[in-house]
Amino acid sequence: MTAVLREARIDAAAIGANAALLRQRIPTPHAMAIVKADGYGHGAVTAARAALEGGADHLGVADLDEAFELRAAGIDAPVLAWLLDPAFDAAAAAAAGITLGISARHHLARAAASGHRVAVHVKVDTGLSRNGVAEGEWGPFVDELAAAQCAGGIELHGVFSHLSNTSPDDDRAQLVAFERFLDAVRSVGLDPGIRHIAASAAALDHPAAHYDMVRSGIALYGIAPERHLRGVLALRPAMRLSAQVVGVKRVPAGAGVSYGFLHRTTTPTTLALVPLGYADGVPRAAVDAPVVIGGRRHRVVGRIAMDQFVVDVGDAPVAVGDEAVLWGDPTAGEPGVDEWADAAGTIAYELVTRLGRRVHRTTRAAP
Numbered sequence: 083m084t085a086v087l088r089e090a091r092i093d094a095a096a097i098g099a100n101a102a103l104l105r106q107r108i109p110t111p112h113a114m115a116i117v118k119a120d121g122y123g124h125g126a127v128t129a130a131r132a133a134l135e136g137g138a139d140h141l142g143v144a145d146l147d148e149a150f151e152l153r154a155a156g157i158d159a160p161v162l163a164w165l166l167d168p169a170f171d172a173a174a175a176a177a178a179g180i181t182l183g184i185s186a187r188h189h190l191a192r193a194a195a196s197g198h199r200v201a202v203h204v205k206v207d208t209g210l211s212r213n214g215v216a217e218g219e220w221g222p223f224v225d226e227l228a229a230a231q232c233a234g235g236i237e238l239h240g241v242f243s244h245l246s247n248t249s250p251d252d253d254r255a256q257l258v259a260f261e262r263f264l265d266a267v268r269s270v271g272l273d274p275g276i277r278h279i280a281a282s283a284a285a286l287d288h289p290a291a292h293y294d295m296v297r298s299g300i301a302l303y304g305i306a307p308e309r310h311l312r313g314v315l316a317l318r319p320a321m322r323l324s325a326q327v328v329g330v331k332r333v334p335a336g337a338g339v340s341y342g343f344l345h346r347t348t349t350p351t352t353l354a355l356v357p358l359g360y361a362d363g364v365p366r367a368a369v370d371a372p373v374v375i376g377g378r379r380h381r382v383v384g385r386i387a388m389d390q391f392v393v394d395v396g397d398a399p400v401a402v403g404d405e406a407v408l409w410g411d412p413t414a415g416e417p418g419v420d421e422w423a424d425a426a427g428t429i430a431y432e433l434v435t436r437l438g439r440r441v442h443r444t445t446r447a448a449p
Contacts, residue, residue: 085405086442088325088358092124093446094132096304096318101136103315104298108285112276114140114162116299118148123434124303124320127155128445133302134159142297146170149180162240164205165213172196181239185213187223194235203240203276204267208259210246217259220266228270240276241267245291247283247308257291282307286314305419305430312420319418321434322410323441327375328390329355330400339392340384344369352395354380356406359389363436364408365426372417372425374407375400379417382425409433 105113115138116122121129130141130152140160143149149163163175164183175182176198184190185205193200204227207214215223230236243260245253260279267274277293285296286307299307304319306312331353339345339353354375360366364386371382373393383394393406410416423430 085326085403086444087328088362088441089323090123090437090441090443091322091324091410091446092128092443093318093320093322094128095446096320097124097129097132097302098136100302100304100317100320101133101138101298103317104285104296104301105137107315108292108296110292110295112140112278112295113138114142114278114295114297115302116142116281116297117152118142118144118299119435120148122300122303122431123437125443125445126151127157129302130155130157130159133298138298140295142299146175146180149175150178153178153180162203164203164242172200173198176200183242185215187215187219187226190223190226190230190236194230194233196235199234200236201239202236203242204238206241206243206260206263208243208245208256208263208279209252210244210256212244214243215263217263220263224266224270224272227267228272231272238267238272238275240278240295241274242276242278244281245279245284245288247287250288253284253288253291283311286311300431303434305434309420319409319411321419322416323358323408323419323437324405324410325356325358325408327354327400327402327404327406328357330402331355338384339394340387342385344385345383345394347394352397352400353383354393354395354400354404354406355390356393357390358408358441359387359391361388362438362441363433364391365422365428365433367428368422368426370425371408371422374416375404377415379415 115133117126117129142162144165149161162181172193173196181201183205184202205214278295280291280296282301284291304317337347358364366386380393380395407416409419412418419430
């Protein structure tokens with residue numbers, strides 16, 4: 083089989099293994115696998131199926147289009163979508179068995195008026211200041227929630243929020259706020275249902291935040307959610323990004339490399355050209371990032387361009403057609419995606435979710 087020019091190889095078996103490991107480590111009654119943003123760049127349907135095989139029993143996405151994609155693929159597990167279009171179609175969501183994450187009184191009113199019994203999880207703002215019912219609205223919101231459930235327009239299945247991961251004190255303050263909202267829900271005679279506030283970082287760091295369900299996002303794909311959690315669990319990276327070397331050039335000392343000559347060679351050396359650039363999601367700022375060619379580790383030199391970057395391979399024997407691995411499995415001697423994130427001054431989440439359409443995806447199926 084002819085090698086593709088640019089390839090992101092997705093290991094569904096790794097996603098399933100990570101889901102199982104997280105389930106074992108955090109034995110809450112329920113476990114949600116987050117497959118938004120096309121499964122963090124790994125393929126939403128692939129990730130969902132693998133995570134369910136690994137023990138997750140709920141799926142989470144950002145918007146309804148992502149939820150409908152899962153249903154169209156025949157996935158019938160509970161799905162929560164929480165970032166709603168102002169004119170979201172509650173009736174279509176109900177017909178597809180999709181649970182809505184409602185975070186404002188106008189969401190509640192629209193869902194209740196759909197003519198269907200809509201399953202909802204209430205998103206409450208406990209201090210992150212993003213979506214979620216603001217504390218000043220809690221009183222009227224829970225009254226309207228109780229009325230809507232009594233009238234048959236909605237069915238409360240859960241209450242959730244999200245931690246900032248700023249500090250232990252900040253997280254504790256958010257848990258206190260979360261408990262206040264749960265008390266407000268109970269005060270109008272409602273059962274909060276499934277309570278969840280912990281995403282990957284809090285799931286690993288804060289047992290007090292586990293409640294009835296944790297939401298595994300980035301950890302599901304084999305990436306630690308915070309620097310201090312790297313290596314805490316034996317997570318398996320699920321993405322390997324590579325490309326074929328398309329050019330090899332011997333240059334003298336003093337040769338300028340790429341735009342602006344940010345790098346000039348100090349000795350005669352060999353440069354390898356790799357056909358990936360910021361149009362493919364490779365960050366322009368990642369100068370000096372690691373690349374493995376022929377089993378040897380080298381470094382990016384010069385400015386990363388739209389379609390290509392240059393690697394200084396010294397005197398190593400490199401040829402056109404050789405595979406250049408940007409990130410993959412460190413246990414196999416490949417760079418980790420965290421190394422590229424560190425080089426670019428960003429986080430691994432950004433790198434795996436932003437790969438462009440020129441990068442060919444291949445998937446290794448779960449067993």
